[in-house]
Amino acid sequence: MRCGRAYDTRGVEDRVRLWARMVKSDAETPDRWAELRRAREILTAARFEGGENTPFTADEQAELLKELREIKSYMLATYVHSIQAAFVEARFDELEEAVSHLGRMTWRLMFLGGVFGLFLTGVIPPDAVHAIVVTVLQNIGHLFGGSGGGPRQLPLTI
Numbered sequence: 001m002r003c004g005r006a007y008d009t010r011g012v013e014d015r016v017r018l019w020a021r022m023v024k025s026d027a028e029t030p031d032r033w034a035e036l037r038r039a040r041e042i043l044t045a046a047r048f049e050g051g052e053n054t055p056f057t058a059d060e061q062a063e064l065l066k067e068l069r070e071i072k073s074y075m076l077a078t079y080v081h082s083i084q085a086a087f088v089e090a091r092f093d094e095l096e097e098a099v100s101h102l103g104r105m106t107w108r109l110m111f112l113g114g115v116f117g118l119f120l121t122g123v124i125p126p127d128a129v130h131a132i133v134v135t136v137l138q139n140i141g142h143l144f145g146g147s148g149g150g151p152r153q154l155p156l157t158i
Contacts, residue, residue: 052103056100068092068095071136076089084123092114
């Protein structure tokens with residue numbers, strides 16, 4: 001006895017296409033757990049506690065300003081709507097200006113407060129905070145007593 005639906009192939013191609021898209025999406029999705037493990041290792045490796053609040057040298061200031069400008073450009077291009085751009089520009093201008101007269105530990109607190117402030121006011125998403133902090137730790141963490149010197153982080157695929 002033959003069941004009519006058992007041999008019905010209508011819709012099979014659509015289901016196969018859907019399955020293929022799902023497999024492709026799964027294969028292309030970044031491993032967020034691996035990223036979190038990597039970020040934890042980076043954060044643990046950076047020794048921010050107990051550093052000295054000494055001024056930045058001229059070379060360190062130049063390195064820090066370059067990094068700030070790259071982060072600001074990345075944020076403006078990736079996360080920030082035009083209406084929020086002036087707010088982000090103002091925060092980063094303050095950070096750039098402070099490089100020359102604040103000690104490194106005080107400046108670091110100002111930087112972290114500025115980035116988290118951008119998140120708390122809804123200007124940037126949590127993923128952006130993660131990307132920025134990890135980038136700073138990897139690229140210029142050595143200025144604050146961390147190891148730094150890892151591969152360049154920005155732009156991240158978030």
